[in-house]
Amino acid sequence: TQRTLVLIKPDGVRRGLIGEIVGRIERKADWRITAMELRTFDRETLELHYAEHAGKDFYGPLVEFMASGPSVAMIVEGARVIPGVRALAGATDPIAAAPGSIRGDYGVEVRENLIHASDSEESAEREVKIFFPGLV
Numbered sequence: 001t002q003r004t005l006v007l008i009k010p011d012g013v014r015r016g017l018i019g020e021i022v023g024r025i026e027r028k029a030d031w032r033i034t035a036m037e038l039r040t041f042d043r044e045t046l047e048l049h050y051a052e053h054a055g056k057d058f059y060g061p062l063v064e065f066m067a068s069g070p071s072v073a074m075i076v077e078g079a080r081v082i083p084g085v086r087a088l089a090g091a092t093d094p095i096a097a098a099p100g101s102i103r104g105d106y107g108v109e110v111r112e113n114l115i116h117a118s119d120s121e122e123s124a125e126r127e128v129k130i131f132f133p134g135l136v
């Protein structure tokens with residue numbers, strides 16, 4: 001079993017898509033949400049989260065966007081949940097994301113692409129510590 005860190009980004013919260021996104025995750029057999037918080041995350045937290053992109057042209061605007069309002073952070077546990085939520089999310093660019101995926105169904109912009117999901121076990125453990133520092 002795996003765990004992954006999922007964010008419903010500020011655009012998803014603003015557009016009223018929390019229930020839709022959480023519903024798609026919950027409907028998967030065996031997957032469980034084991035932690036959840038709605039909060040406007042501070043820049044330090046978001047800069048840590050997106051450290052791999054520091055220096056890229058989209059990094060500054062990305063952090064600004066992510067700090068622009070509340071996101072939902074959650075830990076999801078279950079069988080193959082790391083690649084599984086990435087598949088539910090779809091490709092980073094919503095125009096390239098498959099219809100039926102969250103980004104494919106609701107997104108248009110590369111930056112405001114609704115959801116984040118950890119891309120590996122190493123990323124998941126790193127990101128869980130950033131967003132849920134109180135958890136082991």
Ligand code: GTP
Nearest residue numbers: 053058062091092110111112113115116117118119
């Ligand atoms: P996350 O699950 O959010 O990490 O997305 P990802 O893994 O599909 O993409 P990546 O880690 O490469 O980029 C992180 C985030 O930066 C993306 O989800 C987008 O919000 C944003 N982003 C990535 N590439 C671009 C880009 O070329 N232009 C812009 N404006 N934003 C980008």
Ligand code: MG
Nearest residue numbers: 116117118119
């Ligand atoms: Mg990523």
